[in-house]
Amino acid sequence: MTVTRRRFLAGTAATAAGLMVAGRMSPARAARNDQMNILCWEGYNSDGVLGPFRAANSGVTVRAESGTSDPDMINKLRAGETSVWDLINVNQPWARDQLYPEGLIKPLSKERFLPYFDKMLPEFAAPYPLAFADDGNLLGMPQRYGPFSFVVNTDKISRETAEDQGWNLFLDPAMKGRYGVLTYDNWNVIHMCLTAGLNPFAAIEGENLSKFRDTAMGIFGGAKLLTDDLVAMNTALINGEIDAYFTGGTYTASPARYDGADNVRAITPNSGPVDGKGGCVWVELTSAVNNPDPSSVAEDFLEFVQTPEIAKAVAFTEGTYNPVSQMGNPDVLAQFDSEELNAIQMDSLAEEMARSLDYDVVTSYDALIDIYTEARRT
Amino acid sequence: MERHDRKLGLLSAMPLGLILVLSFLAPLVVVAVFSVMPAKVFTLAHMPDFSAYGVFFERGYYKSLLWSLAMALIATLALFLVCWPLAFGMAKVFGRFTLVLTVAVVMSLFVSENIRLFGWVLTLMKGGLFEGYFRSLTGIGFDSPLYNTGIIIFGLVYVYLPFMLFPLAQGISMVPDDTRQAAADLGASRWQILCQVELPLAAPGIMVGSLLTFVLAAGALAESKILGGQAVIVIADDIETAFTFGQNWPLGAALSMVLIVIIGGLALFGVSRIDLDAIMGRKR
Numbered sequence: 001m002t003v004t005r006r007r008f009l010a011g012t013a014a015t016a017a018g019l020m021v022a023g024r025m026s027p028a029r030a031a032r033n034d035q036m037n038i039l040c041w042e043g044y045n046s047d048g049v050l051g052p053f054r055a056a057n058s059g060v061t062v063r064a065e066s067g068t069s070d071p072d073m074i075n076k077l078r079a080g081e082t083s084v085w086d087l088i089n090v091n092q093p094w095a096r097d098q099l100y101p102e103g104l105i106k107p108l109s110k111e112r113f114l115p116y117f118d119k120m121l122p123e124f125a126a127p128y129p130l131a132f133a134d135d136g137n138l139l140g141m142p143q144r145y146g147p148f149s150f151v152v153n154t155d156k157i158s159r160e161t162a163e164d165q166g167w168n169l170f171l172d173p174a175m176k177g178r179y180g181v182l183t184y185d186n187w188n189v190i191h192m193c194l195t196a197g198l199n200p201f202a203a204i205e206g207e208n209l210s211k212f213r214d215t216a217m218g219i220f221g222g223a224k225l226l227t228d229d230l231v232a233m234n235t236a237l238i239n240g241e242i243d244a245y246f247t248g249g250t251y252t253a254s255p256a257r258y259d260g261a262d263n264v265r266a267i268t269p270n271s272g273p274v275d276g277k278g279g280c281v282w283v284e285l286t287s288a289v290n291n292p293d294p295s296s297v298a299e300d301f302l303e304f305v306q307t308p309e310i311a312k313a314v315a316f317t318e319g320t321y322n323p324v325s326q327m328g329n330p331d332v333l334a335q336f337d338s339e340e341l342n343a344i345q346m347d348s349l350a351e352e353m354a355r356s357l358d359y360d361v362v363t364s365y366d367a368l369i370d371i372y373t374e375a376r377r378t
Numbered sequence: 379m380e381r382h383d384r385k386l387g388l389l390s391a392m393p394l395g396l397i398l399v400l401s402f403l404a405p406l407v408v409v410a411v412f413s414v415m416p417a418k419v420f421t422l423a424h425m426p427d428f429s430a431y432g433v434f435f436e437r438g439y440y441k442s443l444l445w446s447l448a449m450a451l452i453a454t455l456a457l458f459l460v461c462w463p464l465a466f467g468m469a470k471v472f473g474r475f476t477l478v479l480t481v482a483v484v485m486s487l488f489v490s491e492n493i494r495l496f497g498w499v500l501t502l503m504k505g506g507l508f509e510g511y512f513r514s515l516t517g518i519g520f521d522s523p524l525y526n527t528g529i530i531i532f533g534l535v536y537v538y539l540p541f542m543l544f545p546l547a548q549g550i551s552m553v554p555d556d557t558r559q560a561a562a563d564l565g566a567s568r569w570q571i572l573c574q575v576e577l578p579l580a581a582p583g584i585m586v587g588s589l590l591t592f593v594l595a596a597g598a599l600a601e602s603k604i605l606g607g608q609a610v611i612v613i614a615d616d617i618e619t620a621f622t623f624g625q626n627w628p629l630g631a632a633l634s635m636v637l638i639v640i641i642g643g644l645a646l647f648g649v650s651r652i653d654l655d656a657i658m659g660r661k662r
Contacts, residue, residue, distance in 0.1 A: 071625055224525060224607070225607030226609075235499075239505035241505075369624055
């Protein structure tokens with residue numbers, strides 16, 4: 001067949017028409033109330049949470065995607081996915097420092113959500129100050145949290161020794177080659193400051209920067225292995241490859257403990273450089289994404305996860321197990337059995353919280369992360 | 379009319395061709411433009427200041443790059459040595475057994491790389507398959523070989539073996555048996571036949587295999603993370619950190635550009651030196 005000009009033009013027109021039709025078939029922009037998309041840490045995307053919500057909201061398409069790090073999820077919003085997601089669940093400094101100032105999330109209705117703080121654990125009932133922006137707006141709802149410092153094998157290093165020695169444990173020459181570093185980089189920056197005797201949340205300059213550098217070099221220099229995989233790290237701890245790991249907490253120790261390895265224990269130091277505190281605690285906030293076409297179902301979901309059964313499902317999802325702020329409500333606490341409470345170290349949770357600083361914005365993060373990555377390479 | 383037809387064919391192909399070119403180039407262009415932006419910005423609407431490239435040298439990122447390139451080079455050489463006899467067997471000796479071998483090697487590609495590497499961790503770790511059994515049988519334990527540079531190179535060799543093996547087998551199959559026999563009849567030794575007949579004639583296969591493995595290994599991350607315990611920090615690791623925890627997209631983009639330019643230059647140089655048509659089985 002020979003192609004004539006007329007036939008070619010006709011073909012082109014047909015293709016163009018086809019493309020236009022295809023364009024029109026893309027999802028309608030109106031009526032977003034029939035869908036809700038959440039970008040979250042693992043847990044909110046589990047069947048235990050989404051299944052009941054779907055059942056209670058038939059006709060609503062619920063989509064959830066779990067991220068493996070706060071910045072990964074934030075990068076999605078930065079890249080323009082604010083029009084895709086309705087809720088985002090990240091650790092509170094990322095919400096306060098990055099998402100809110102850049103207009104990627106929007107405040108929640110205080111009228112609707114403040115009453116939920118009343119039933120939370122004492123640490124959160126005040127209400128939790130870091131759930132708010134500096135301008136007083138409510139940025140998100142706290143749920144999962146956990147002390148986060150380091151983890152030891154109590155068969156090798158007793159809990160008392162570890163708590164008393166605190167971060168100095170990792171500077172002890174006898175520990176060289178006996179510990180791992182879990183490469184949650186933003187956490188390591190905080191913990192290396194604490195190890196160096198510095199306040200990570202105040203400006204760090206001059207001589208203190210070299211103190212931080214020396215500490216970072218020392219810790220990387222003495223580490224037997226580095227990994228960002230908590231399962232690999234727990235395995236190495238259980239099989240005796242290492243006796244402790246730098247940066248870890250209930251979040252990383254709980255899966256091993258729930259599997260019966262009670263000798264894996266998250267430790268919060270007894271003392272430290274900031275008001276006598278040496279530990280740190282993370283708190284997730286679930287916030288409303290500043291979606292140009294918002295879904296009203298998003299706030300319904302935020303209320304839904306406050307109910308006892310669902311709060312439990314969020315705490316005990318596949319992968320990791322964590323306390324939730326809603327455990328201040330006896331109905332929520334009753335959902336957990338003794339094995340589960342042992343996995344999340346409920347016996348010492350309150351005292352560990354009292355010895356922990358709130359995970360906050362690291363003022364000199366830019367300078368410190370540069371030194372940190374440099375030290376990691378050497 | 380004939381000439382017109384040819385033109386119309388080209389014109390018809392143009393819209394789709396344009397989409398393909400755009401979708402291939404657009405992400406690269408975005409990365410390139412981001413790489414010249416000032417630190418820690420998230421849009422392209424800023425005055426370029428090229429500062430991220432300065433950081434590459436100041437902050438020692440070149441060390442990660444050198445580690446990546448060096449390990450990729452060693453892994454490529456090791457793969458060549460390991461795969462040559464195997465590929466020779468597949469092309470010339472094994473006969474029907476070649477199919478079994480091919481299927482076996484291809485099957486390994488069906489399992490995710492991370493899972494295969496975790497398999498090695500479970501095999502090699504303290505208390506794992508090797509050390510655990512050895513200790514329970516003899517009472518003598520030993521340290522695991524994990525978490526060092528050597529094991530990362532082993533991981534690279536293990537993961538990228540098929541990418542060297544198959545092009546090499548293809549290259550060796552292009553060496554006519556007659557040529558080898560003629561060389562032998564004329565008094566060439568085994569060594570001379572290898573160096574002067576087989577290697578030059580199999581060069582396209584060697585080049586394709588080496589390029590594939592080197593390019594993949596230079597950008598590899600999982601081997602260093604899973605087997606190596608990040609004993610060395612590879613460039614892909616630094617790129618990931620810059621984009622995520624560093625929240626410094628321009629730095630990540632600049633590191634990516636350096637890697638892209640080096641790898642791209644190498645690949646173009648390599649490909650220009652060989653007759654790709656020959657290995658594709660087309661006429662020379």
